[in-house]
Amino acid sequence: MKLHYWCSHVPVTKAPHTGPVAWEKTMSQSSVSYLWREPEAVKGFTTGVSLHSHTNQSKETLDFISELSKDWSVLQPVIRWAERRCKRFTGIDPDYARSYWTPPLTPSLAFDLERRQIEEKLQLTGLVSITDHDDIQAPMLLRTVAVSRHIPVSVEWTVPFGATAFHLGIHNLPSAQGTAWMERLAAFTAMPVETRPLKLLTEMLAELDELPGVLIVFNHPLWDLYRVGREKHDVLVKEFLAVNGQYVHALELNGLRDWKENRDTMTLAGKWNQIVISGGDRHGIEPNANVNLTRATSFNEFVYEVRRERVSHVLFMPQYAEPWKHRILQSTLAAIRNYPDFPEGSRMWDERVFHPDADGVTQPLTQLWSEGHAPVICQAVLTVVRMMGAGPVSSGLKLAWNNRGEIRAALAGD
Numbered sequence: 451m452k453l454h455y456w457c458s459h460v461p462v463t464k465a466p467h468t469g470p471v472a473w474e475k476t477m478s479q480s481s482v483s484y485l486w487r488e489p490e491a492v493k494g495f496t497t498g499v500s501l502h503s504h505t506n507q508s509k510e511t512l513d514f515i516s517e518l519s520k521d522w523s524v525l526q527p528v529i530r531w532a533e534r535r536c537k538r539f540t541g542i543d544p545d546y547a548r549s550y551w552t553p554p555l556t557p558s559l560a561f562d563l564e565r566r567q568i569e570e571k572l573q574l575t576g577l578v579s580i581t582d583h584d585d586i587q588a589p590m591l592l593r594t595v596a597v598s599r600h601i602p603v604s605v606e607w608t609v610p611f612g613a614t615a616f617h618l619g620i621h622n623l624p625s626a627q628g629t630a631w632m633e634r635l636a637a638f639t640a641m642p643v644e645t646r647p648l649k650l651l652t653e654m655l656a657e658l659d660e661l662p663g664v665l666i667v668f669n670h671p672l673w674d675l676y677r678v679g680r681e682k683h684d685v686l687v688k689e690f691l692a693v694n695g696q697y698v699h700a701l702e703l704n705g706l707r708d709w710k711e712n713r714d715t716m717t718l719a720g721k722w723n724q725i726v727i728s729g730g731d732r733h734g735i736e737p738n739a740n741v742n743l744t745r746a747t748s749f750n751e752f753v754y755e756v757r758r759e760r761v762s763h764v765l766f767m768p769q770y771a772e773p774w775k776h777r778i779l780q781s782t783l784a785a786i787r788n789y790p791d792f793p794e795g796s797r798m799w800d801e802r803v804f805h806p807d808a809d810g811v812t813q814p815l816t817q818l819w820s821e822g823h824a825p826v827i828c829q830a831v832l833t834v835v836r837m838m839g840a841g842p843v844s845s846g847l848k849l850a851w852n853n854r855g856e857i858r859a860a861l862a863g864d
């Protein structure tokens with residue numbers, strides 16, 4: 451299926467509840483702060499680092515449609531009905547497993563959005579590492595443009611593991627070997643379990659770890675993305691870390707996962723002598739909800755700090771305090787919105803959604819609609835979904851989904 455913190459046993463010590471400062475510190479130099487509670491958090495730092503975000507070069511599964519209808523059981527019959535109608539109009543059965551969508555932002559729009567957030571909101575120099583799923587096209591393209599020529603060659607690597615797959619952020623591959631590495635990583639992902647040598651993953655990670663500039667992050671480790679079940683997922687995470695943890699440089703606090711999961715990740719990191727790092731995982735048009743703070747002047751220096759000095763300062767941006775489900779919905783809506791000002795090929799939602807045609811060949815939806823535009827009924831259902839993200843309906847949802855209370859309780863250590 452595709453689409454999509456260091457000290458043993460004393461991981462997180464709460465800062466005393468004095469003054470406006472609300473941060474948590476591990477026994478090493480790692481800290482987590484929240485800009486909306488601690489406006490001075492950036493003091494003393496010179497650079498912000500945006501890690502883990504996606505561009506239109508990323509292929510994402512369409513699972514969000516079934517996720518959305520799960521949360522919105524009232525919508526389920528509507529979606530099923532629309533699916534049947536779509537079939538009647540196009541002759542094609544919706545095949546979510548073989549379909550994918552691509553996020554709306556082109557590599558340069560994504561790079562600018564992330565850098566601007568750091569420069570304008572934090573008044574710091576911005577370093578950006580873009581990590582599409584199993585693809586390095588975005589950084590390779592950006593390296594040919596003067597303004598972004600120092601962008602690291604990074605990827606979010608899908609690593610099949612037992613009954614599931616994990617996502618590893620592999621940042622800052624040596625640019626001359628980027629393509630060769632990508633081929634090896636992709637070959638691993640595609641390899642059937644039966645033919646895959648038992649130690650291959652560990653050997654590849656060891657080789658990557660030998661490259662001093664490379665940063666290996668275990669992205670959203672506690673997210674049971676492939677739905678194998680919570681307990682099974684946790685066992686697999688343990689197995690993975692027991693064997694490969696020595697080559698993993700940090701565990702990610704993910705900007706699109708909820709507060710509880712991130713807290714559990716901090717505890718996990720503590721148990722495994724790992725540090726935590728930021729990863730916004732932006733897919734839409736809202737910049738990463740967390741960044742790293744550093745005094746490094748280059749991505750290489752930043753990697754040195756994380757790997758050798760074991761230092762990481764995670765800063766959550768104010769958008770993280772918004773109700774989680776509302777943010778997930780917004781991210782979904784970003785995928786099905788039209789952007790008339792964007793470059794051709796990424797303006798209309800149906801140019802960014804891909805589905806196999808009657809012959810099984812994957813095509814943008816625009817090619818599948820009989821008259822070059824979406825059948826009225828498909829447009830109607832998308833309109834309903836989009837409406838949920840607009841104006842009054844959305845504020846209603848925001849109230850219903852308000853989990854600010856949960857965040858507050860978690861911050862207070864309840």
Ligand SMILES: [Zn+2]
Pocket residue numbers: 454606617669670
């Ligand atoms: Zn991921």
Ligand SMILES: [Zn+2]
Pocket residue numbers: 502503504606731
């Ligand atoms: Zn991601």
